Structure formats: structure tokens, C-alpha cells
Amino acid sequence: MSLLENKTVVYKKVPVGLPTEENLEIVTSKVSSSAPDGGLLIQVLYVSLDPFLRGRMRDPSIRSYRPAYSTGEILSNFGIGRVIYSSAPEFAKGDIVKSNITQFTMYQAVPKECRKFFNKVENPNGFPLTYFLGVLGMPGLTAYYSFYKIGEPKKGETILISAASGAVGQLVGQLAKHEGLRVIGSVGSDEKVKYLKDELEFDEAWNYKEISPVVAIAKHIPEGIDIYFDNVGGELLDAALAGMSNYGRIIACGQISQYNISNPEDRYGIKNTMMIVAKRLKFQGFIILDIYDGEAGTVAEFEETVSKLLKDGGFIYKEDVIDGIENTLDGFVAMLTGKNFGKVSVKVSA
């Protein structure tokens, strides 16, 4: 047994608005190179950065679908690691594992009772390991489940996707093309517009910084929106409500435009909810953890289907890998403000 130099991201206090170094601090420490009886030592390779982490950085008295982080705790999320020490029979040194309690740290000591949260990664197709945090992980299941289950897509319909080049949006768009829909995306740069049209073969796309959503919808979707996949909330949600077709479906996936508004009074007020009545809309939310917990068959179907589409169906997936644990905060803020391009994760080791 020896001691390893470790770096860790510690959650220090609840952010007001965007998080800063006051909220997420890099702490240096030493960690034992072995593990207690029945435990593991994991060398963390990649940890996922997802918008919902912002929601966990809240006053813990506010209940929500995922527990709030406690101040002083190590930031954690979905991640990929390599077993470097095992005293557990089901794991061997060198195994690649995934877990939803991976810490933002170089070396994670896993006690016996937490082994069950780690699973070996099966990767017969040799995909990049980050795919298991993105297109084949939680964001991918989010896209797959909600597009089919809430979206109820029909060939020939039109779908609008916000944050369309993001972790979830790019898979939704490719699934929608695959199902014969007309696919439109809203994104935050001309480079992303080009990616959607040239690489993902979207029918139309716009840069929301250069055109208002009302004008963009009138111009690009005169036939009306059958499915709106909402990752952003706010002004685009309001415009989409007005631009929906009768019997349209709105998939309530997230509202990233509203996450860093600290005073609820300052949130964007949606004026067009009457459209839900007049156009017989369905506006429905979901939490993907419910599917992981309750629908193992759906998860297996998703993994099999999307793996095949990536291998043989021409599906692609753009990733934005932040190099080095010390850049976690910058990468997180970039994602929350739309400066990322593709699914964001932090590369801790390789």
C-alpha cells in the first residue's frame, strides 16, 4: 500500500446564478492505493457534466427529483473508471466500470456497500468510452424514451428541437430523421447550425442569437410544429406553444434558459398556455431515472437499438471533452451558457 496524489472537486456552497470558484473548489489530498475489505479503488477516467447538476446545487430544503448536494461533499455524477484495486470477487484489476456515483476525483475509494452502483462496461463495438455517458448513457436514453413515448412520432410530421446539437438533441434529431419526420433545430451558433444541416441532415436550423423564435418559427415551420422537444424553456417554449399544430406534443425535457435565474420572479412568464386548450396539446414531463429504476426492458432496447444505429445506421455523436479535472468548473459554466458543442464530459485520466 502506498499513497496516491489526488485532486477532487468539492461542492462548497449553493450558487446564486452561475457557479464560481466559491461554489466548486479543487482540493488536493492523498488516497490509499488499496481499498478496505470488499471495496474497490477506481481510477476515474471520465465524469459527465449534465445541466441537471445545476438543479442539485440548491438549498437542500427545496425538494426535487434528485437530492441536493450537501456542502462539503465531493461532486458526483455518471462516470467511467478503471478498477485499480479490488477486494471484491466480481471485479478484477483493469475492469472498466460505469457508475452514477462517480466522483469528480482522480481516485475514488468505493466501500463494499457501494459496489452495487458500479457495473462493468461491455463494449464489443469499441465505441469511445465517453459514449456510455452520452449517446449510450443517460442523455441517450432521455432522447430515445421521450421521443417515442411522449412524442408519439408519425412519419411526415414536423419536430422542432431546442439545444439541438447538445447531448440529447442530436440523438433526438437523428432518430426523427430515421422515422421520416421533417426535423428543425434551434442552436446558439452558426457553427452548430452548419453541423445540424451538413452532418446530421436536419431540414432546417437557426441560430437563436440572430433571429427571434417567433420569426424563426413563422419562416421555417409554416406548416406548424407537431412535436416540440424542449430543452430550454423560456421565450422559445412560448413561441413554440403559439406555433404548434392541433394535437401536438411538447416533450418537457429541460429548461436550461431558466436554471441560473436565482429569483423566481425573474423567470420568463409563459403567455401562450391557452394554446394547450385550443390546440389540444399534450405537454408532458418525465424523469429518466424513473426508466432506469422501473423499465429495464426499455433500457436494454435502447442500448441495443442505438448501438446498432451508431455502428451501421450512420448515426454520429459530437462530444466536447474537457481535459483535466481542474477545468470542471469552466466546462460546467460553458455548458450552462451554451458555449459547449456536443455532449460535455471531463476527462480525468486516460
Added chain:
Amino acid sequence: MSLLENKTVVYKKVPVGLPTEENLEIVTSKVSSSAPDGGLLIQVLYVSLDPFLRGRMRDPSIRSYRPAYSTGEILSNFGIGRVIYSSAPEFAKGDIVKSNITQFTMYQAVPKECRKFFNKVENPNGFPLTYFLGVLGMPGLTAYYSFYKIGEPKKGETILISAASGAVGQLVGQLAKHEGLRVIGSVGSDEKVKYLKDELEFDEAWNYKEISPVVAIAKHIPEGIDIYFDNVGGELLDAALAGMSNYGRIIACGQISQYNISNPEDRYGIKNTMMIVAKRLKFQGFIILDIYDGEAGTVAEFEETVSKLLKDGGFIYKEDVIDGIENTLDGFVAMLTGKNFGKVSVKVSA
């Protein structure tokens, strides 16, 4: 053949805000006491006043689920009449008929090609004829269909109903009690609160003019709302979103608080749509005409079930019958501003 003195409500121009005599005018005329070949002459008995009529009084260039009234046309809606002249084989003088193109007039001449919109009223239980405009008519089907189909009620759940003593709300509340739910209502007077609690056996009710919706929900529904039946939109909808339980359903029936706001910018802005994501809510609209058009089985089931509940199940139904066609405008404005008490219709003749 002779000539009958007639009074008619004519729609003159699109209202800005609440309608006035400039918008709905009483016109006196004479009408033939017979009818053209194959036609009918109907003595109108009752015509229904429903909030959605306000939506039909709009700029006809704005498309919506029901056609806009044309200026100069006679106001029309669901109504009950008596055949006083028939040259059609399927109707005899004295028949009681219902129609969704009943005019706000004393005598309605029905040409041959419009006979199909009139149906004989079967009333073996001897209900008041106005019931066929309310609890057994369009508002009743609205309540019945959406409560079961969108609400998916389960015994032991809690439902909040706005405009709970209105045409739709009072049937929703009684159906919900019948199904074993905890039933809470929001209404606009202490008299209505008393009616809900004493007559309809609601578990709780409040007067929204005396308590804010956020406070009322915190006080009366600490367990969370499983179903919110929304007739009003605006501030109560926003508070209900915040007060929903996980997996809650919002039945989007109407938004009467917003109907007379002429500038869209002045509408209430809903700030809590993120709850749809976080609490996995379903917020769904419907148009009851779709059910009349496409689900004859549902309509028959509704009529049979609710007739039985009225006859043997202790169900009651409060009505607010405006006496005289010349009071149509006042009755309509009273309904739009919540001054009615129960289902509103205009008694033209008896």
C-alpha cells in the same frame, strides 16, 4: 301563414375586452309562422351561454378550434326548442329538439339542409330541459370525458377544481367524490364555497377573492395536488403547477381569467412550467367537439352514466337561468366575470 313578432341577438362587431351593446344588439323583426319545403320553424326555449363563445367573438383571420362569428350574424349555440311548424317527415309539431346551431332568437326558421343538426330530446326521467345544455350536454361531457381520460383518477388522490361551482366544475367534483378522491374547489364567493361544502360535499373550498392561490394551496392541500382541473388559467394555474405532486395531471379545460385580455402582452405569464419537468406532469388539452364527432360510444356512456347518477346517485346540478332574450348580454358578461352561480342559459320561451 301569419307573421310572428321576433327578437334576435345579432353579433355586430368584435369586442375589445368585455362585450357591450355595441357588440351584441337586440334586433326586432317579423318571421313567417310556417317554413319552406322540408324545413322547420322552432320556438326557441333555452339557449346555452358558455365561456367559449367569447373565443368565437374574434377577428375571423385568427384561426381557432371553433369558427369566429361573422359580424351581422345571429348569435348561436347549443339550445333547446319546440317544433311549431314542420314540413319534415321526421319531426312533428310539439317535438322538443336540441341543436348546436340554435339561435339567440324567439323563432328560428330551419331550412331543409339544416334539419340534420336538430335531434329530438329523449327525457324519460323528466329532467329540466336545461339539463340537456348543461350536466347532460356539452359541459357535462366535457367534465366526464376529461376527468376520466386525461385525469386518470385513482381512489385516495386529491383533485383541485377551479370555477368549481360552474357548469363543468360541479360535475367534475361530484364524479371525483364518487370515485373516492379528496376534492377541493376554488370559487369566487362565500356563497359558492358554502354550496360546494354543504351541497356537493367537497372536502375543502376557498373564495379566491379572499386568499391568494399560493396560500390557499399550502393551507388546504399540503399533501400535493394529483389532478388539477383548470378552468381559469393565470395565477391559480401557476400556483397549482408549484403545488402538484409527482406524476400529477393538469386537465386544460379553459382559461376564463384570460379571455377578455385584448393585448396578448397583458396575459398572465406562467413562471412554473419547469415543474412539468421536475414533477413529471402531464398538462393536456382537449376539445369536446372532437368527442362528439369521433366517439359516439363515449357520448352514449356519458349520457347513460350521468343520467343514472342524477336520478339515483344523489348528484345535483345548480343552474343560473337568465330570464328573457333581452338579458343575454348581461348574463354573458356576468358569466365571464364570475357573477353567475351554476350553469348559465337564457330562457327565451317556456
